[in-house]
Amino acid sequence: MPAVLHIADYVLVPSWQEPFGLVVIEAMAAGKVVIATNVGGPSEVIRDGETGFLISPHSGDAIAAAVVRCIQQPAQASQIARAAQRDVAQRFSLDAFAGALIRVYASAMA
Numbered sequence: 119m120p121a122v123l124h125i126a127d128y129v130l131v132p133s134w135q136e137p138f139g140l141v142v143i144e145a146m147a148a149g150k151v152v153i154a155t156n157v158g159g160p161s162e163v164i165r166d167g168e169t170g171f172l173i174s175p176h177s178g179d180a181i182a183a184a185v186v187r188c189i190q191q192p193a194q195a196s197q198i199a200r201a202a203q204r205d206v207a208q209r210f211s212l213d214a215f216a217g218a219l220i221r222v223y224a225s226a227m228a
Contacts, residue, residue: 130153133155136154138159142154142163147207155175160172
């Protein structure tokens, strides 16, 4: 997957249903702009316009508009990609996971 992400400019995830979508996290971690439907996991991970773009399912026009926006505004797309990369590092890193797990155990023991 890293080799595929390396050559991508944007990652489109036009799922009609998406439980979590590991590809969304992987793409964000790789510093790619993610354009995904606002269903399930992507809507919990992406902040629309800040760390990626969320679109309505079944909307090819919305996907196209988001891609065109990225092409026409490369500085903004780059800023979104960097923000996504930072967000994933903070929320989904091994340290973040370990900290959350410790908090769960501490709460259960209290």
